[in-house]
Amino acid sequence: MVENRFEEKGHPFMGEEAPENLLEGLDKFSPLQSDSESQGYQTATTIGDKIYVIGGSDDGAKLSMNVKVFNKLTRIWSIPTVLGTKPVPSKGHSAVLLNNDRILILMRDSPLNDGTWFLEVSTPFVKEKNKILGTEVVAWSKGVRGDGPKPIVISGPSGVGKGTLISKLMKEFPSTFGFSVSHTTRAPREKEVDGVHYHFTERSKMEKEIKDGKFLESASVHGNLYGTSIEAVEAVTDAGKRCILDIDVQGARSVRASSLEAIFIFICPPSLEELEKRLRERGTETEEQVQKRLRNAKAELDQGKSPGLFDHILVNDDLETCYKNLKQTLGLDETADASHQPSMKNYQIPLCHSISKKDKKILIHGGSNELGAATPTSFLLDASSLKGGAPGRTRGPKIYAIDSLIDSLNWIEQL
Ligand SMILES: Nc1nc2c(ncn2[C@@H]2O[C@H](COP(=O)(O)OP(=O)(O)O)[C@@H](O)[C@H]2O)c(=O)[nH]1
Ligand SMILES: Nc1ncnc2c1ncn2[C@@H]1O[C@H](COP(=O)(O)OP(=O)(O)O)[C@@H](O)[C@H]1O
DSSP states (O other): OOOBOOOOOSOOOTTSOOOHHHHHHHHHOOOOOSOOOSSSOEEEEEETTEEEEEEOBOTTSOBOOOEEEEETTTTEEEOOEEESOOOOOOSOEEEEEETTTEEEEEETTSBHHHHEEEEESSSHHHHHHHHHHSSOEEEEEEEESSOOOOOEEEEOOTTSSHHHHHHHHHHHSTTTEEEOOEEEOSOOOTTOOBTTTEEEOOHHHHHHHHHTTOEEEEEEETTEEEEEEHHHHHHHHHTTOEEEEEOOHHHHHHHHHSSOOOEEEEEEOSOHHHHHHHHHHHTOSOHHHHHHHHHHHHHHHHHHTOTTTOSEEEEOSSHHHHHHHHHHHTTOOSSSOTTOOOOOOOOBOOSSOEEEEETTEEEEEOOOOOTTOSSOSEEEEEOTTOEEOSSSEEEOOEEEEEOSHHHHHHHHHHO
């Protein structure tokens, strides 16, 4: 077991040497404790020369899930750039190193479905952001048990009918799908509502936010900036919905390269003449803008056919036929709202527990269970087939309840 936990109630020692007593605590790595504290609770996890300290309290003794890093070589503390939404602190947490690139965080006394998180410290996504931002980056992602549904990326030239198809889908399946509200620097159209269709923003503000790593992807399209913020995707997933992204081909390429596993669909017009007709009849663009969009459409249609980029190409000739094909592609039934997923029992992560680990199997041992108790106190978490990751969700941790003390002890022996 490499990971560990210690408590330090003081303030982070930023940019200076850590006091000896704290380093002693870090170097010793006593086993994970089963006790819990609600004040200034921290865990320390060593990866190579670095120690990631998670948690603690803000100045007003309010619990936080902040991250700071101690470099054992330079003996300097630093605060990394943190991407993604962090878990809400509650009654402490446990930390377990997985795969040498991410830390599994279990929030004590929280339901398993809400309390399983990952802090990525050296996954491909984090490494890429590291390069772009030029600072140390870590990224939060929430763990989703089993195979959660994949987000859907829809691309296609302006005027092809992406918005129309997405609206139909959201109307027919309101509790299944949620729209990722992009940011854009273009001016709002007459019926567009800020925060619903887009987050309308200023170029300088958006450029700064892109630099700060707030965006999953961004691109310059038809002369304006467009981008999907990490928050936009998380807002949909947090509402328990499947995320739909309406983004251009460059954006689709970036998402493909990220760890947000998605289904990529490209919508084609029956002809360029028909595309022009739809754009004009929509009446939302000036003549100059229509011309620009038509010029770009040709290149977009070529790129849409790039091998390996889109999983499905649908032609939007007759709207109802295309919509039917879209639903079929997504495996949706004609009538029912497909939100119904097989539900998984949502147990509570015990407030007090100890943790043992072998490879990617983690035993969360909450002590002995009362005879006949409704809820088991021990769980086995199998992290061997994780998919996706930050930004967004880490899908696939499997959790098995261990109902008896004997089973639990058997597992401990095996680990
Ligand atoms: N890369 C990227 N493209 C986006 C985003 N949001 C919208 N777009 C694309 O920007 C293009 C222009 O969108 P918009 O101005 O709404 O015009 P429309 O496509 O004619 O409705 C479309 O291809 C959208 O798919 C985003 O967040 N990222
Ligand atoms: N299959 C179709 N046949 C005819 N008109 C369509 C069809 N699909 C969409 N439209 C119309 O074309 C215009 C552009 O559609 P829209 O959804 O705004 O495209 P996009 O979001 O791809 O820019 C809208 O006026 C819409 O009503």
